[in-house]
Each structure stands twice: as C-alpha cells, then as structure tokens.
Amino acid sequence: MTRGLAEKAATLLAEASGLQGKLHLPGVRDDYRCRLEQVVLVATRAMNDTEENQEGTLLQRVLLRAHAARAEDARYGGGQLSRGSQRAPTLSDCEDGWQRVEEIVCTAEDASVEAARLARLLATAEASEIAGRAEGAAKAARKIVTERNRAYTFHADPGFSFGEGWYLAAAALLAGVPIQIKPGAVQELQAKRFLLDAGLEGSLRPYRPRPASPKHLTHIIAEAFRVDALGAQKILRTAFLGGESASASLHSWVDDIVEGKPAQKVLLWVRTGDHDIERNTCFAELQQLSELVANAGFSPIFFGDAVPTELVPTNGVDLTLCWKEPLFQGPDMRRAQLQLFEELKKHHGLVGQIGVTSAGMDGPALMGLPTLYLTQERNVRLGKWVGAVPGYQEVVRAPDCLDIIATTLHQWRQ
Incomplete structure (x- = not known):
C-alpha cells in the first residue's frame, strides 16, 4: 500500500x-x-x-x-x-x-x-x-x-488631471492617507507648496513605484463627509484657502473680468481633453445649459477649456483658459485657483456650477459650492459623494435631465 x-x-x-x-x-x-x-x-x-x-x-x-x-x-x-x-x-x-x-x-x-x-x-x-x-x-x-506602497500619487505633471489633486489632498486631510510626488515632475514645486500650505507635510512619503489607486479616494472622502459633513467641509476650507484673503492682484483681475455683470452667476465647465473623450463637453449641450442658466436669471461663467466665442452670450463671462494666466501658474497656483472661485462667490454672486465629470469641479464642490455634474450613466466613483457632500448632485443624461437642471437652478435662485 x-x-x-x-x-x-x-x-x-x-x-x-x-x-x-x-x-x-x-x-x-x-x-x-x-x-x-x-x-x-x-x-x-x-x-x-x-x-x-x-x-x-x-x-x-x-x-x-x-x-x-x-x-x-x-x-x-x-x-x-x-x-x-x-x-x-x-x-x-x-x-x-x-x-x-x-x-x-x-x-x-x-x-x-x-x-x-x-x-x-x-x-x-x-x-x-x-x-x-x-x-x-x-x-x-x-x-x-x-513593501506594499500605501501612498497615493499627487500628480504634478500637466498631462494628468489637475483636479485629482483636490481628491488626494482632501483624503489626506480627512483620513490621513499618505502622499507621494514623483521627483522631477513639471509642477513638483507647486504641488509641494500646496500640500505644505495645507498642513500636509507629515503626509508626504518618498516616491515609490506601484502606488495605491486614486480610484479609492472618492470613497474615502465620502466616508468622512457622511460622519460629519460640515466638519469635513470646514477642515478642507481652512486647509485649502488658508487664513488670508485672496491677493490684491487676484481681486483686481476678477473685478476687471466680471465688471458690468451684476447678476448672480453659475459656472459652466468645459472639457475637451484627449483622455476619455466620451466625457468631453458637447457644445450643443453647453448651448442648452447656457440658455437654461440665462432663463433662470443667472449669468453663465464659462470655465475650463476653450469654447467658440459665439457660445458666450452678452451677459456671460468667458473664463476659459484663464488657468493658463501667470496668476494661476505660479508657486501658489492651486490655492490661487480655489481662491478665484471664492472671490466669485463672495463678491460676484456665484451660486453653483454645472459640468461634465471633470475633476476640476471637485475642489470647489468639496468646499461648499453647489454642484451638478452631468454623466452618461451612473458614476460609480463620484456617485459616492451624492448624499454625502452637501449640494453635490448627479444628473444622468435622460429625457428629463434638462427639467432636473432647471428645477435645481430655480432652487439656487431661492
């Protein structure tokens, strides 16, 4: 046997x-x-x-x-x-x-x-x-x-999503996730400046390969907001904006651009990138959104990538490509962009933002700007913020989506 x-x-x-x-x-x-x-x-x-x-x-x-x-x-x-x-x-x-x-x-x-x-x-x-x-x-x-790498990469190369930096900084502030930045990246110094100004020096780790997936970050943020939405929002506002007001140069720049447009305003985000082109802005849809905004008594502010000039109505404001201005490309570029949105809120009647699923929208959204993001189908990642982040709303492109947007604009007017 x-x-x-x-x-x-x-x-x-x-x-x-x-x-x-x-x-x-x-x-x-x-x-x-x-x-x-x-x-x-x-x-x-x-x-x-x-x-x-x-x-x-x-x-x-x-x-x-x-x-x-x-x-x-x-x-x-x-x-x-x-x-x-x-x-x-x-x-x-x-x-x-x-x-x-x-x-x-x-x-x-x-x-x-x-x-x-x-x-x-x-x-x-x-x-x-x-x-x-x-x-x-x-x-x-x-x-x-x-040797598992638990750090998430803060991308500091213009080829990556600028807006995902808001996710990572927020997750680090709210949940303590570690951060790494690839040495030699084009905007490495600006990224470090933003993180240091936000009080995240202790979260930085030496760069290593195979970092954690950024797809986790929206879930991490949502969990923190579900525990204490107002407390989480306060933490992010304090860290992202700092204790000082916007610079005089930023204040003056915004005044010059928006002067003569006294109505309350809504940001319309424009995306025309090469990555995930199916998510890009459709200009026909953008025209419809602009008309809805105007019909609700707002002035539209176009922000992000360039749009044809004929799409901007006489009561509109064209801030597309403004992020390329020297004012928003310096060492404090990230904080300066967030302070731009705050200037528009405090002094020029900005009440909300609408756009495609562009991560650039999410910095202001996390700090309290009411947000409608448009998507072809339910978004697994960003859908976690719906009901958690105050004022964050998903709009699936369905036959009634324009009615939903019009109703929300009416609520913003109130």
Missing part, C-alpha cells in the same frame, strides 16, 4: 513538473497548483503509514520538491495578485485582495518551513539547496506585503 502511494506521489510530481514550461498558458498554472496539492496530500498520507525505509526516503524527497515548488508558486501568485489588488477600483476590493495576498504569503512560508524540516531529515546537499530555494521564495513573498 505504501509503495503504491509513494509511486503515485512521485508520478504526480513528475506530471506537475512537466507543466513548468507551460505555466503562462491559460489554465495551466491552476492545473499545476492542483497537482502539487495532490502530491502533498498523497505523500503525506503515505508518510504516516510507513516506517524508516526506502519508501520513506522517496516520500521525503517528493514532499521536499513539492513544498519548494508550492513556495515558489505562491511567491509568483502573491506578486500577481498584489498588482491587481493595488489597482482595484474600490478600497474594499483592494483590501480584500491584499488579505488574499497575505494568505498566499503564509502558504509560501508554511511550505518553506516544511521544506526545511524535510531537508534536515534527508541531510544532503541537494536537499539543502532545494530548501534554500523555498526559503528564498517565502522571503520574497513576505517582502511583497511588507
């Missing part, structure tokens, strides 16, 4: 080893893992039924190789799963994935311990070398967990 199990275990191991050159093919690695588990089960059962003899030595060798192979496979599996977990779209998916990584790492460590025990029993150079490989695999697997 023992001889038969020993031969079966050896055959299973040989079959599993024969798959090693094909592990990249679909389904093969799963088959490989199943075979290794079967080897361990069969050989362990046989070991419990045998005495110290030739079959026992054979089983020890089989088990040693099987455990070493399992340790190395677990190291590979943990590495692969960690990459997917780090990019998971939700924070809970990310944490669930890393919990599974931890379990896989423990498998590698358990296999390594067992391989070391068997190597001591066999007491050969070959056995010691095999156990050493298992130990190395287990240590490499554990390193995946201990």
Whole structure:
C-alpha cells in the first residue's frame, strides 16, 4: 500500500513538473497548483503509514520538491495578485485582495518551513539547496506585503488631471492617507507648496513605484463627509484657502473680468481633453445649459477649456483658459485657483456650477459650492459623494435631465 502511494506521489510530481514550461498558458498554472496539492496530500498520507525505509526516503524527497515548488508558486501568485489588488477600483476590493495576498504569503512560508524540516531529515546537499530555494521564495513573498506602497500619487505633471489633486489632498486631510510626488515632475514645486500650505507635510512619503489607486479616494472622502459633513467641509476650507484673503492682484483681475455683470452667476465647465473623450463637453449641450442658466436669471461663467466665442452670450463671462494666466501658474497656483472661485462667490454672486465629470469641479464642490455634474450613466466613483457632500448632485443624461437642471437652478435662485 505504501509503495503504491509513494509511486503515485512521485508520478504526480513528475506530471506537475512537466507543466513548468507551460505555466503562462491559460489554465495551466491552476492545473499545476492542483497537482502539487495532490502530491502533498498523497505523500503525506503515505508518510504516516510507513516506517524508516526506502519508501520513506522517496516520500521525503517528493514532499521536499513539492513544498519548494508550492513556495515558489505562491511567491509568483502573491506578486500577481498584489498588482491587481493595488489597482482595484474600490478600497474594499483592494483590501480584500491584499488579505488574499497575505494568505498566499503564509502558504509560501508554511511550505518553506516544511521544506526545511524535510531537508534536515534527508541531510544532503541537494536537499539543502532545494530548501534554500523555498526559503528564498517565502522571503520574497513576505517582502511583497511588507513593501506594499500605501501612498497615493499627487500628480504634478500637466498631462494628468489637475483636479485629482483636490481628491488626494482632501483624503489626506480627512483620513490621513499618505502622499507621494514623483521627483522631477513639471509642477513638483507647486504641488509641494500646496500640500505644505495645507498642513500636509507629515503626509508626504518618498516616491515609490506601484502606488495605491486614486480610484479609492472618492470613497474615502465620502466616508468622512457622511460622519460629519460640515466638519469635513470646514477642515478642507481652512486647509485649502488658508487664513488670508485672496491677493490684491487676484481681486483686481476678477473685478476687471466680471465688471458690468451684476447678476448672480453659475459656472459652466468645459472639457475637451484627449483622455476619455466620451466625457468631453458637447457644445450643443453647453448651448442648452447656457440658455437654461440665462432663463433662470443667472449669468453663465464659462470655465475650463476653450469654447467658440459665439457660445458666450452678452451677459456671460468667458473664463476659459484663464488657468493658463501667470496668476494661476505660479508657486501658489492651486490655492490661487480655489481662491478665484471664492472671490466669485463672495463678491460676484456665484451660486453653483454645472459640468461634465471633470475633476476640476471637485475642489470647489468639496468646499461648499453647489454642484451638478452631468454623466452618461451612473458614476460609480463620484456617485459616492451624492448624499454625502452637501449640494453635490448627479444628473444622468435622460429625457428629463434638462427639467432636473432647471428645477435645481430655480432652487439656487431661492
């Protein structure tokens, strides 16, 4: 009976080893893992039924190789799963994935311990070398967990979304998430200036690869707002705006642009980027929004990317591309942009903003500017803010969406 199990275990191991050159093919690695588990089960059962003899030595060798192979496979599996977990779209998916990584790492460590025990029993150079490989695999697997990068990248390159900086700074202020900035980025100094001014020096970490996914940030922020919306808003306003009023140059610049437009105002955001072009502003829709705003008694302020001049009505204000002005490109560029919105609120009747799902809108939204964002379908990430961030409303493009916007504009008038 023992001889038969020993031969079966050896055959299973040989079959599993024969798959090693094909592990990249679909389904093969799963088959490989199943075979290794079967080897361990069969050989362990046989070991419990045998005495110290030739079959026992054979089983020890089989088990040693099987455990070493399992340790190395677990190291590979943990590495692969960690990459997917780090990019998971939700924070809970990310944490669930890393919990599974931890379990896989423990498998590698358990296999390594067992391989070391068997190597001591066999007491050969070959056995010691095999156990050493298992130990190395287990240590490499554990390193995946201990070196997990929990920091989120604050993008400081114009090619990335400027507005996502609001997400990350807010999450750091409200939930203590760590931040990293890639050295040498075009706007590295401006990003650091904003974070330092916001009191986030302690949140900065050295830059490392494979950061956490920014997709988690809206959820983190939503949770903080659900606990205490007014308190969260106060924290962000204090940090983002500082204790000082807008500069005299900013105040004068806004006055010159908006002079002669005394009506209350609504920001209309314009997006025409190359990334996710399906989210870009449709100018026909923008025309409709402008008319709705005017019919509700507001002056529209166009903000963001450029629009055809004929779209801006006589009572409108064209602030598109203003973010390229030197006033908004200096060391304090991020705070200056937020202070622009505050100037418009305090002195020029700005009551709300409407636009596509552009992250640039979310800085003012988090600080209290009523917001309508337009989307083709329910937005999983930003939808978390609806009902959590005061005044934050999602409008799906459906037949009644213009009626919803008109109703909301009427409420803003009140």
